[in-house]
Amino acid sequence: MNKAVYIAPEDQDEVDLGWMREALVMAEEALDNEEVPVGCVFVRDGKAIARARNRTNEWRNATLHAELEAIDHLLPFNPPPLSQITLYVTVEPCVMCASALRQVGIGRVVYGCGNDRFGGCGSVLDVSTSSMLDTNVSFEAVGGYYREEAIMLLRRFYMSENQNAPNPKKKTTRVLKTEIPPPPNVTVSASTSANASATASANQSKNPSRSNSNANLPLPIGGTLASTPKGTLTPTADKA
Numbered sequence: 001m002n003k004a005v006y007i008a009p010e011d012q013d014e015v016d017l018g019w020m021r022e023a024l025v026m027a028e029e030a031l032d033n034e035e036v037p038v039g040c041v042f043v044r045d046g047k048a049i050a051r052a053r054n055r056t057n058e059w060r061n062a063t064l065h066a067e068l069e070a071i072d073h074l075l076p077f078n079p080p081p082l083s084q085i086t087l088y089v090t091v092e093p094c095v096m097c098a099s100a101l102r103q104v105g106i107g108r109v110v111y112g113c114g115n116d117r118f119g120g121c122g123s124v125l126d127v128s129t130s131s132m133l134d135t136n137v138s139f140e141a142v143g144g145y146y147r148e149e150a151i152m153l154l155r156r157f158y159m160s161e162n163q164n165a166p167n168p169k170k171k172t173t174r175v176l177k178t179e180i181p182p183p184p185n186v187t188v189s190a191s192t193s194a195n196a197s198a199t200a201s202a203n204q205s206k207n208p209s210r211s212n213s214n215a216n217l218p219l220p221i222g223g224t225l226a227s228t229p230k231g232t233l234t235p236t237a238d239k240a
């Protein structure tokens, strides 16, 4: 059963959205370097302490997901447990990364779109909160932050020819789909801080797009967003 948790756009915090925009900038950098576009930022006390993106192709190392690269950099200065740290990542952490995050005791994870093939925060396995694991305490993981932008980055990558594939396929006749379905089976409670539980799906498209209340914010796609405006970032510990 899918346990991925989505926050409805109208309930998303501006501070979280600001940091997610920074993670999207990293994902764009990955795309520019022909990597699967996933980017992340680790935040402590309102400051970014590590940023990373996928580098699996660059180093021919399938474990170099954005989250693990960032953890490598921050651990020497931030010994576990990382309970005061929030991770913002454009795609739901995979099972491998979710396990690592739980082992280092991450405080909270905020992600963009779900990962319905490898997701470790509920979409495939519930590594983040399962009581079957006795590895550290569980961590909160919530998705849906700039979900559409995260999906479009992935689509743009998979539209292009992967020169790292053994036999790169010509995809010049493909058309980039822009319709984004809502997370299927979304349930939103009546409270103002409602969470929306849903099956994560970054690739399947059957339903019409849900309107996004954040559509008026600057979009990171296409390199038009440089950074989060200064002065808008505050500690996120209240939601940890």
Ligand SMILES: [Zn+2]
Pocket: 065, 066, 067, 093, 094, 095, 096, 097, 098
């Ligand atoms: Zn991963």
